[in-house]
Amino acid sequence: MVDGTQHLLVRSHVARDLLQNAALFKTDKLVVWEYVSNGLEYVDPVVNPVVRVELDSRSKRITVQDNGRGMDWAGLENFFLMHGENVDRKLGRPGRGRFGTGKSAAFGIADVLRVTSVRNGRCSKVELRRKDIEAHNGEGPIPVNVLERDKPVSEPNGTVVEIESIHLQALDQPAIIRYIERQIARWPRNVTVIVNGQVCSVQEPAACREYIFKPTGSLLQRLGDVQLVVKVSKTPLDEEQRGIAVYSKGVLHETTLGGNENREMSQYIFGLLDVPALDDDRSPIPAFDLSRSMRLNPNNELVQSIHAFIGQKVDEVRRELVEEEKKRRRSEEARTLARRADEIARVINQDFQEFLERVARIRSLGHGVPERTGQQARSGSDQRDLVIGGDLPAQVIASTGGLGASGEGGNRGGTPRSINPEVAPGDANSEVRGRPAGGRGNRFGVSTGGFRVEFQRMGPEERRAHCLTDSRVIYVNLDHPQIVAAREGNNINDPGFLRLVTEVAFTEYAIALAHELASRGEFIDFTDPAVHIRETLNRVARRGAALYS
Incomplete structure (x- = not known):
């Protein structure tokens, strides 16, 4: 007979709960947006929200300051309540807060969270550190270090969030700005977000x-x-x-x-x-x-x-x-431009392959492992192997895929063959499109897929060229005023036109390569990208000198 006075209770290990929720905030842009959005959403009536973000990669620090309504002591208690009910949603006002886990965001990338908030002339400052969370035994709440409580001040309402001891190698300011801009595109009120002095503006593609x-x-x-x-x-x-x-x-x-x-x-x-x-x-x-x-x-x-x-x-x-x-693509002009694009891409990819091999040699010497060539550094399938679907030029070599697998029956066979067409690389005029069959990276972190060049009419107000980093396609804008001026009499064989578009493609390649290295934290000094771009341009100009004749 079970005693009715006995109970089985559901409990939560608060420290573990907090850190597991923090792990959901894997990038700097997610963390920054979590606190920026709070400053934009929770404001006093008739106040236009303004949020200022300071990113300091050297000091491993992020500061988010807003002119929102601030928090009194009761508001701070609710802020640190895991999975607490959002007060605004409870009152019927729609918004972002659903799960009450935002206070843990900082610990996804850092060790210290400090919050200073002013509400109705009273200022409170509190701090929570990862070491205190990890030291907690899981029983009861985690104490938050109170630095100030209800201190009388003359400052306006608002909150400052400081995130310190960040574990990321560098803070990605461009990615953070782009992410914020996408988020505020349809924000229901007039808002201003400033990141390191740069105002986030909503610029929809033309x-x-x-x-x-x-x-x-x-x-x-x-x-x-x-x-x-x-x-x-x-x-x-x-x-x-x-x-x-x-x-x-x-x-x-x-x-x-x-x-x-x-x-x-x-x-x-x-x-x-x-x-x-x-x-x-x-x-x-x-x-x-x-x-x-x-x-x-x-x-x-x-x-x-x-x-x-x-x-x-x-x-x-x-x-x-x-x-x-x-x-x-069927037009004569398109075919002529495609041939030129292939010539430019050939020079670029020769330089890119040598760059990969040089990186492989340097990295292998630095780690005390045998040298590997660029070909050996590749992972997955050969980059010449394609499968149907994607945006790389391809040609169909078999209508129903390759050979099937054999086995002993009874569901013990190998992987079945693909029923999609089997494709191989084609020229730029190919109507069929494919994508790499295997991975695009190597053990040194540099993606090994080659570059492709295409000519497109993108409008006179757009840039001369644009490189899509995920597919490594360099698009040269035929409508750019400089390129139009170089094309005398609408002649695509004009030497001045051909030299200019070649230089434009080479320049975009140099910038794209530097951007990829910068995104992986390869540059130490702020002048490194400029030096790298200059060296890359010099290499490809020498290699492609024949294209200027």
């Missing part, structure tokens, strides 16, 4: 056309009377700019192409969809989770409907663009 889609039938019942806006950019978009931004009541939750990622011409597509029903969804399988992945839960029925709607309409637009691109 679109050459726009489509409006509305759901019908069962999708209309699930999604409501919403409007999907699909736009086509004049220029190829970086990976973080592509896709349909999915909002709910002005809060961004995901950016997706609905299954069209990495498909031909998808790099030109962006847009938005606001689904208020997402914020109100109470399904047993939730649409959101606390992972901060900026991905909706694909197992949720409403999310499945959103993805189906976006995927179908994006694919319609994408197929239209593919047909137009096929027609363009």
